[in-house]
Amino acid sequence: MKWNSLNSLFTKIFSVFWLLIALIITALIFLPLLDGRQLQPLSDSDHEDLTQQHTSLSELIKKNPTLSHQSLLYLLSNGTDKEIYLTDLSGRLINARAPRKMRQFILDSQAPDAPLKKINTYKTYFGPIAITHEKQGILIYVSVPNQKKSLELVEWLLDNPLLLLLTVIIISAPICAYFAWHLTYPLRQLRDISTKVAQGDLDAPFPSIKNSDEFTLLAKSIQLMVISLKNMLNNQQRLLSDISHELRSPLTRLSLALAITKRHSGETKELQRIELEAERIEEMIAEMLSVSRIQLHQAKKEELALDDFLEDLFLDAEFEANEHQKLFTYPTLSDTSINIYPELAYRAIENIIRNAIKYAQHKIQVDIKIDKHTITLSINNDGPLIPDSELLNIFRPFYRLNESRERETGGAGLGLSIAENAMLKHGGKIWADNLGNHVSMHLQFPRFN
Numbered sequence: 246m247k248w249n250s251l252n253s254l255f256t257k258i259f260s261v262f263w264l265l266i267a268l269i270i271t272a273l274i275f276l277p278l279l280d281g282r283q284l285q286p287l288s289d290s291d292h293e294d295l296t297q298q299h300t301s302l303s304e305l306i307k308k309n310p311t312l313s314h315q316s317l318l319y320l321l322s323n324g325t326d327k328e329i330y331l332t333d334l335s336g337r338l339i340n341a342r343a344p345r346k347m348r349q350f351i352l353d354s355q356a357p358d359a360p361l362k363k364i365n366t367y368k369t370y371f372g373p374i375a376i377t378h379e380k381q382g383i384l385i386y387v388s389v390p391n392q393k394k395s396l397e398l399v400e401w402l403l404d405n406p407l408l409l410l411l412t413v414i415i416i417s418a419p420i421c422a423y424f425a426w427h428l429t430y431p432l433r434q435l436r437d438i439s440t441k442v443a444q445g446d447l448d449a450p451f452p453s454i455k456n457s458d459e460f461t462l463l464a465k466s467i468q469l470m471v472i473s474l475k476n477m478l479n480n481q482q483r484l485l486s487d488i489s490h491e492l493r494s495p496l497t498r499l500s501l502a503l504a505i506t507k508r509h510s511g512e513t514k515e516l517q518r519i520e521l522e523a524e525r526i527e528e529m530i531a532e533m534l535s536v537s538r539i540q541l542h543q544a545k546k547e548e549l550a551l552d553d554f555l556e557d558l559f560l561d562a563e564f565e566a567n568e569h570q571k572l573f574t575y576p577t578l579s580d581t582s583i584n585i586y587p588e589l590a591y592r593a594i595e596n597i598i599r600n601a602i603k604y605a606q607h608k609i610q611v612d613i614k615i616d617k618h619t620i621t622l623s624i625n626n627d628g629p630l631i632p633d634s635e636l637l638n639i640f641r642p643f644y645r646l647n648e649s650r651e652r653e654t655g656g657a658g659l660g661l662s663i664a665e666n667a668m669l670k671h672g673g674k675i676w677a678d679n680l681g682n683h684v685s686m687h688l689q690f691p692r693f694n
Contacts, residue, residue: 247596255459257427257428257458258565261424262452265421267482272413280316283552284354284361284362284363285360285362285363286359286361287360287371288361289584290331290595291343291371293360294371295360295371295374295387297388299374300374302385303376305388306376326389327387327388328347328388328391329385329388330347330386330387331383331385332351332383332384332386333382333383335384335476336384338351341498346365346370347370347386347388347395350372351373351386354373354386355384356373356374357374357375357384364391367388367391368389369388370387370388371384371387371389372387373385373386374382377512378669424446427685428497431461432460434452435452435464435467438467442467444475445548447471447475447478450463450473451467452464489530492530493530496523496527496530496670499523500520500523503520532663533659536564542544545586546584546585546586548582548583548584549583549585550580550581551578551580551582551583551588551613551620552578552579552580553588554585554591555575558575558594559578559611562595562599562609564597564599571605571607571609572607573602573606573610574609575610575613576611576612576613579613579615581620581692583690583691584691584693585671585690588668588672590667591669592664593663593688595665596663596664597661597664598611599660599687600660601624602626604626604628604684605627605628606626608627609624610625611624615692616691618691618692619673619689619690619691621690622689624685625680625685626683626689627682627683628684630679630682630683631646631677631684636678639661639677640662640675641662642659642662643660643662643681662687667691668689671690673689673690674689675689
């Protein structure tokens with residue numbers, strides 16, 4: 246597949262983060278510029294208006310030198326849409342009150358030789374104009390309604406930083422969420438296919454990832470790995486089948502030769518020993534193939550009722566225990582459902598129960614514990630205890646706890662290994678422990694897939 250660096254994961258992440266940072270920086274730079282409420286020097290037309298205002302005011306004072314401040318305010322603002330505010334040279338208001346925004350403008354602009362203006366949402370402020378009235382220096386500030394409203398939303402956001410932050414989050418969250426979803430969608434697809442492969446489904450269809458980024462390369466690599474794994478397992482299965490065939494052919498000829506020898510020479514201890522060893526080799530081959538089949542098992546799990554699944558198995562075990570003059574007990578079975586590979590689960594439980602019947606002295610007891618997420622079967626027997634140091638080793642293939650005892654009871658040493666492989670296939674676990682004078686084997690199945 247041709248690599249496209251412009252469509253790479255690095256390029257996507259870098260571009261999105263760089264774009265978001267650039268947008269934030271741009272907003273921080275230009276938002277204050279959209280705020281018309283900044284103090285501004287007067288334009289030429291504003292200067293003319295103020296000069297005219299100053300001239301009119303001076304003439305008014307000359308004609309009425311005894312006017313009080315309140316009368317002067319009344320004459321200046323009467324019949325106009327202007328609001329006039331007077332302060333002394335220190336900035337203290339002579340008016341009874343003034344709006345908060347006007348008070349702030351008065352604090353910011355107190356130089357008569359450099360009057361300023363400030364545009365708010367609904368008003369524009371000018372000033373100051375210096376005059377002398379009643380032998381006292383007075384500064385005059387003018388407020389007029391705006392003919393055109395400023396950007397009220399921008400001003401509102403700038404006045405409320407928390408709301409500005411919330412607005413940025415609301416705008417950026419969907420963009421980031423879409424980018425995160427778009428970025429992780431191929432990962433979720435690969436996770437799903439990896440889960441299926443881990444459960445043994447090597448034929449699961451791979452998702453079609455159309456982007457030419459690192460995820461596509463990863464999907465291709467995983468697909469090649471699964472194909473290689475499948476080929477390796479098929480080759481292993483073929484090899485085991487060939488080995489089984491090659492070993493069973495001479496065993497068949499050996500059994501035939503033994504039968505002919507017995508017919509001509511009669512039964513002897515030597516011939517009995519040869520026959521016994523040949524049967525053990527045949528049994529070992531069969532169990533090795535069972536382990537291989539379990540490891541390569543690719544069937545799907547089924548949801549079954551626990552009582553239907555275990556009833557026949559327990560009845561058979563009870564019959565077999567009775568044949569050996571041993572007692573087999575189990576609890577009343579629940580109709581709880583369980584998600585399992587039926588054949589593998591049956592083999593695992595059957596192997597453990599047969600093992601318990603083989604070594605028990607008098608009694609085998611099955612306990613079942615059902616939790617929210619697991620079902621645990623505990624098979625207890627009153628046979629010889631297992632040394633604590635050997636509790637993990639007994640699940641190894643061909644491991645014999647006691648060579649002489651295994652020779653007496655038979656077996657190739659693969660029964661517990663088969664059970665362990667079956668439990669691993671389920672995503673469950675198996676372990677052994679000694680409880681008092683009993684040996685307990687525990688099989689824990691996950692209830693759900």
